[in-house]
Each structure stands twice: as structure tokens, then as C-alpha cells.
Amino acid sequence: MVVHSDDESKPPRHCSQETTRIRKRTGDGLESVPKRVVIPKDKSKDSNKSCLIRCQSRRSDGDGVDDLTTPAVTKKEPLNVQNLSCCDVIRLMLKRGITSLNPMKAGILHVYNEEKDRLRRYFSKLSCRFTLSIDRLKSTASGEHSYYCLTVHFLTNSCFPKLNKKILGLIKCDRDPLESFKSFLLDWNIDMNILCLVTVDIGVEDELRSWLISRGSLPFGGNLLDVGHLVDFLEYAACAREELAADVFQKVKQSLDYVHKTSANDHKFQVAVLVDKVKSLGYKVTSQGTSDLKLLDSAVGLKEEFCKLERLNPCFKSINLTAKEWDEATAICRWFELLDDADNNFGGSRNHTTNVYFPKVCDIFMQLLQWKKSDYRNGRDIASDLTKEFFEEYWRHYSLGLAIPVILDPRCNIAVVKCWYQKIYGDNAEVHLTKLINDINDIYEKYATDPKYTKSSSDKMPEPSRRSWRMYTHRPAEVKCELSLYLKQSKFPSVEYFDLLRWWGDRNQKFPTLARMAKDFLAIPYSTALTNPTLRSDIMDVVYSKEIDPDIREAYLCTKHWLEIPER
Numbered sequence: 001m002v003v004h005s006d007d008e009s010k011p012p013r014h015c016s017q018e019t020t021r022i023r024k025r026t027g028d029g030l031e032s033v034p035k036r037v038v039i040p041k042d043k044s045k046d047s048n049k050s051c052l053i054r055c056q057s058r059r060s061d062g063d064g065v066d067d068l069t070t071p072a073v074t075k076k077e078p079l080n081v082q083n084l085s086c087c088d089v090i091r092l093m094l095k096r097g098i099t100s101l102n103p104m105k106a107g108i109l110h111v112y113n114e115e116k117d118r119l120r121r122y123f124s125k126l127s128c129r130f131t132l133s134i135d136r137l138k139s140t141a142s143g144e145h146s147y148y149c150l151t152v153h154f155l156t157n158s159c160f161p162k163l164n165k166k167i168l169g170l171i172k173c174d175r176d177p178l179e180s181f182k183s184f185l186l187d188w189n190i191d192m193n194i195l196c197l198v199t200v201d202i203g204v205e206d207e208l209r210s211w212l213i214s215r216g217s218l219p220f221g222g223n224l225l226d227v228g229h230l231v232d233f234l235e236y237a238a239c240a241r242e243e244l245a246a247d248v249f250q251k252v253k254q255s256l257d258y259v260h261k262t263s264a265n266d267h268k269f270q271v272a273v274l275v276d277k278v279k280s281l282g283y284k285v286t287s288q289g290t291s292d293l294k295l296l297d298s299a300v301g302l303k304e305e306f307c308k309l310e311r312l313n314p315c316f317k318s319i320n321l322t323a324k325e326w327d328e329a330t331a332i333c334r335w336f337e338l339l340d341d342a343d344n345n346f347g348g349s350r351n352h353t354t355n356v357y358f359p360k361v362c363d364i365f366m367q368l369l370q371w372k373k374s375d376y377r378n379g380r381d382i383a384s385d386l387t388k389e390f391f392e393e394y395w396r397h398y399s400l401g402l403a404i405p406v407i408l409d410p411r412c413n414i415a416v417v418k419c420w421y422q423k424i425y426g427d428n429a430e431v432h433l434t435k436l437i438n439d440i441n442d443i444y445e446k447y448a449t450d451p452k453y454t455k456s457s458s459d460k461m462p463e464p465s466r467r468s469w470r471m472y473t474h475r476p477a478e479v480k481c482e483l484s485l486y487l488k489q490s491k492f493p494s495v496e497y498f499d500l501l502r503w504w505g506d507r508n509q510k511f512p513t514l515a516r517m518a519k520d521f522l523a524i525p526y527s528t529a530l531t532n533p534t535l536r537s538d539i540m541d542v543v544y545s546k547e548i549d550p551d552i553r554e555a556y557l558c559t560k561h562w563l564e565i566p567e568r
Helices: 045-057 086-096 102-125 176-186 204-212 226-238 241-262 270-279 293-299 304-314 314-318 325-345 354-371 376-409 414-449 451-458 461-473 476-488 500-505 512-521 533-543 549-564
Strands: 015-022 035-040 132-139 147-155 163-172 195-200
Touching: 102 549, 132 533, 147 176, 163 176, 163 549, 176 204, 195 204, 195 314, 195 549, 241 293, 241 304, 241 325, 293 325, 304 314, 314 512, 325 354, 325 376, 354 376, 354 414, 376 414, 376 512, 414 476, 414 512, 414 549, 500 512
Parallel strands: 132 195
Antiparallel strands: 015 035, 132 147, 147 163
16 A cells, blocks of 8 residues: 555655555554555655645644644554555654664654654743753764763643653764854753753863853752762772772781681681681682672671681681771771662662752761761771862752752651751751751742743733732742741651652642742752663664664654653
């Protein structure tokens, strides 16, 4: 069967006989007989334009072009290829995956521009600010360009808001990155509506932040969450491991090797028990082929047995760790566990809201402060350096962005922040807490008096409510009441399953301004690495594919992503 634009008896003159076969897939709802779909050539711009105009006129979704809740081609709905326009057939192919894209170049670019316009109009209707993350994609092949992948993160306009992210496009790293970023954001019309910028290794962070502030974005100076600095800090801490524990590691390896080589028949029963314990740990505990962390963890777990062996075998006394070294080994082991746990928390692809990371960051900071007081000189020196770097480069700039989401979690509120500040700052906790609350008050008042929000709210209200709203937003004393009321209320009971986004969605009427703040701040990703690993792999496959024309790589990648993940 051949699908034609106008006359079903013959293909239009502007279409060639080149065809693409759509094969049956489980769940697609396609007939088992392969269909032949005429694909327009890209040799003639005029003929392609004519074909695409006719395709557009045959769209089956009518005036729903702006409604991203229903994609042009749904996955579960049975499809009748004969009734689809050329553009909708291309949408179907982009979603299902096809072997050759180049014959459909003009059609793909048209669908890309059409879907981009729909998404741009959808963004204009959202009553939230966006977080922009810029991730650098580096090719392992020589001679290949690196790319920046730009993604926006936001919450939907609904009673049950959900975290969303949309890949907006790719920028080659060989261009002027600052000017490319500017043009890109202006084209998407989001340059004045960005709350936070999350970047790693783009080289022009400060210049881009300054430009965004001049455009009215980053209303709070951009001093918000950027965990890229924390990741760098953790990597530096990991590199310091060898220096931190070199002497202790050496003695641990010697002790474990001694026990492993000891025959249980040569000593008393207690020694046999120790040897059995060492050999039953699930891996070969020797200095060969075992990580330092596993060695140290094994040794600390067997501290009492090592001390017993020292009493039974005088020869082992010169090998075993001293009491002070055991204390150091225990402390270092805990430090390693802290770093590994932090690396797992921040380096994974978990789709958490930002409120869960405040206690994790605070715990790292507090552990550093404790290490500064350690009797172990190497550990004390390294902790002092890391604390200074951490405090000056991360905590001082981004603690506000970390604290706001956890305060907007009713299970935590200000009480959790106060508790951590007391642990970190001690007697000076009240001073820092007062500054934090003042900063949050300033942010809250900006939200309460922002014309963008008051306008969008008043447009949906009947006339009496509009007058009340205008009176409310112009009374500073009343503006603060909402925040004060929330901070004074009791913490919400801790439950196993708690939907924080839905909780705020249900309280739009009681806390309208705070709900808007929550909508923006809870959507901030903690890292550019938040992207799903599978999606990242797909991006890399497309960006560096030899089979896809470079002119349509971005269009193919973005359109496929938009069609696969429609807005809810």
C-alpha cells in the first residue's frame, strides 16, 4: 500500500518512489503486512515545502497542536498507516527507530521544527521558572568534536505536579560557547525565566551567569545548587586517600598476609578461629588484587582477633598495629565509607528532589570539621585543606540552595536545618541560622510581589478575588504571614511513602507563594549527571553516529526524545 498526499491513484510529482518499510513490532498495533510509505526527496526545497504543507493540512489532531499531553502518534493506539499524514508517519518512525534517516532529511527537519514550536508554546504557558543544566559530552574517539547538551528541568502545571526534563539541543564545543548559549536561549525564549544554572566544565560559567542576570534570570544571583563543585571536591578527597593512610595500609596488608599464610594446625584453637574468619570473608584477603578499602574494612572488623593472636604468638606483635594505629585505621575506614556513600548518593542517576541532599552534604561538612581536630597529622592537614576549599567554593555559595528545599519539606521544616547548623557551627549556629532565614524571607518576598506570578494568578480569579489578591501582594506584613505560618507549624509525621510534590499541589490555596517557590526549587537537579544512563548512552550513539547526517543529528535526537516522553 502506498500513501499519497492528495490523489490516492498516483504519487505526487514532488515525491519520489523511495520508500521506507514499517515492520510489525509487538504492541505497535501495526498490521503484519509491511507497508510502503512514500518519502519526499530533499533535493528540491520548493517541492518539499509543498509536500510538507499538504502533510500539515492532513494532521488528524486538529487544533491540538499546542497540547503536549497527547502526542501526534500514541504508542498503544492501533494505527492505520493509510490515514496518517507524511509528518505523522515520520513521527512514528522516529519513535520506533529506523535504519536510514537521510532519505527523510527534509521531513525530519520539518517535524523537528513543528514539535519545537509546540514545546516552545507549552513552555510559555507554564507558571514556573526553569533550571538549565549544561552537560559536556566527550567522545572517546580521536578527531571527534565534543558537544554541550542543554536540558531544562521543571514541574508541570497540574494538581499532581511531576518532575520533568527536556533536552533542548546540542551545541558544538568548537564554537564560541558563550555566544552560542546566548543565541540558543533567546531562540527558545527562556532567557528571562531561568531560576538556576547547573554546569560542569563549560569554561564560561561566570560570563553566562552575568548575562542571564542581566536578562532578568537567576533572580537570586545564581547562588544556588551546583553539585558539580561538590563532585570535584569528592574526587580530590579520593585522590588524598593514599597519602592519608599509606602507613596504616602497609601494616594492615602485612597483618592480613601473615594470617592468611598461617596454617591453622601450627597454633592453638583461637588462632584457627581467626584464620577461618579471615578466609571466610568472601574474597581472598591478601595484599594482591584487593582494594585498600576492603583490606582496611576487613582488618578493622577483625581487630579483637588480631589482638588475641598477638597475645598467643609473640612473633605477630611486631607486625600487628599499635593501639593508636588501630584508632587511626578505624577513623580512616569510616572516612572511606563516608566518601563512598557520598559518591553513590551524588554520582548515580536517582531522580530525587533536592530536599534529600541537604543532610548528606551537611554530614560531609561535619565530618571534615571533626577530622580537623584529629590527632592524626596527615588526616588533620588534608581535612583542613578540604574544609577550606569546601567552605569557600561550595558551602558559602550553595548552602542556601540546599537549605530551601529541605525547609520546604514539611517533614523537616526549619527544625532539621537548625539541628545541622548547631552541629556544624556550634555556638555560632544562631547567627548563621538568622542570616539564612533573612535570605529566605527576601526570596519569598520577591516571589510574592513578582508581577509574573500575580498576573497569572489574577487572570484565573473572579473580580472580587482579584481585588483581594492585589491588596494581599501589596501588604508586606501580610506577605510574611504565609512564610511565618508555615515555619511555625509542626512537622509533618514521617511516613514511608510521601509525595512531596503532591503535598504542595494540594496546598496551592493555603500557601500560594510558598507553593510556587517549592515548584521551582524542588525541580533543581543536584547534578548534570542526573540524566538517565540509558538516555545518555542513546544521546552519545546519535551524536557520534556515522550513519546519521550531521545536519539532522540534533533534530533526530530531540524530536525522538520529545515524542517518547510527552508532557503529562
